[in-house]
Amino acid sequence: MAKCAYFLSHKLLLEFCQPKCLKFLRMSHRTLNAVRKFADDRPAVILGIETSCDDTGCGIVDTTGKILSEVISSQHLTHLKYGGIIPTIAGNMHRQQITAVCEDALRSANLRLRDIDAIATTTKPGLSLSLSVGNTFGQYLSRIGNKPYIPIHHMEAHALTVRMVQKVDFPYLVLLVSGGHSLLAIVENVDKFYTLGTTLDNAPGEIFDKIARRLKLANIPEFSHMSGGQAIEIAASKATNATKFAFEPIITHKRNCQFSFSGMLNKCLYYISKQEKEFEIDGSTVIPDAYNLCAAVQMCTVKHICHRTQRAMEFISNLNLISQEKRTLVISGGVACNNFLAKALEIVCSEKGFKFVRTPPRLCNDNGVMIAWNGAERWMANIGVIRDRNEIEMVTVEKKAPLGESWIERVQDANIKCKLVKLKEL
Incomplete structure (x- = not known):
């Protein structure tokens, strides 16, 4: 942290001690009151830090939703070589990158630490080593800048990001699908969530990564720098026979909103x-029907997600948990970038009377902007903003953390029979 300490404590912190500060102290009470009024009227500026997994992100936004800057340092290509994310490597790379990322974000926004109103940092859930780097650094910025600290739940941030760019009123239904999560929840307000379903085993993004790796798609130049999910989506679009491989519908007999992949x-x-044996394939060669298999996998995944989402909609409608005119489905998370999934969910929403809102793809993946915006929402609601120095230093990270209150059993008890909307337009 030597570089961090030098840049932030010696360069930024010194700006609090400029001679003009002495002049400020000699201002009249009338002038001071005018300054205070201006400070109260201007939008608050929040700096957000994201290090829950393998991306080091810093975003700066204000409470009007304006993005002042965003910087991300990705570790994707590093972990691609290992076939998966290595926590120790991820933690070390966060440590090496975080100072430069935050410096660049401040510089890009033409701001100094003194211009920031609060520091928001992901503290749960995620990889412990990665989260610890962000939390330690965020606490450091809070301490040297004398700024309030806002611990952020990663999934809450994903669920609320859309409100930064589009008017979405509470309450609404959110579907979060990524490499680490598949989850349906009702978002009641900034601090209240009801989980209707989550994953029983693997998340869809994780499944896509594993299948892409086993198919050796990275050996095809077009896919060599893509994530597993991106590679499968594009490969599926090139399929000549999407029905060649059969996949049974996933746990349709279970009348809940749980996911399983x-x-x-x-x-x-x-x-x-089977194809490797049939065609005597080994080494780096890709099976002949790789694209057709990707199409079948994508279709099976999308149908399962749509089926669970449709049941959540019917649960909400049957119990009138959200008024008819406000019923909205928001999707977010890395897998929400999949256009095939988005089209399918749009069809379901149209059939079930829900408005479909997709978080902009560039904000679906992990980033510092979503953390900063969650901090901004909490700042405006005055929820979870810590100002006491001792309390800030006591904030710790959590590897696992549920999203709000579990309504999973309540959905199960509702015993809703759900016939999947036909996705003919796909």
């Missing part, structure tokens, strides 16, 4: 092994 993964691995 492990069975599909095992079936997919079976198909890959």
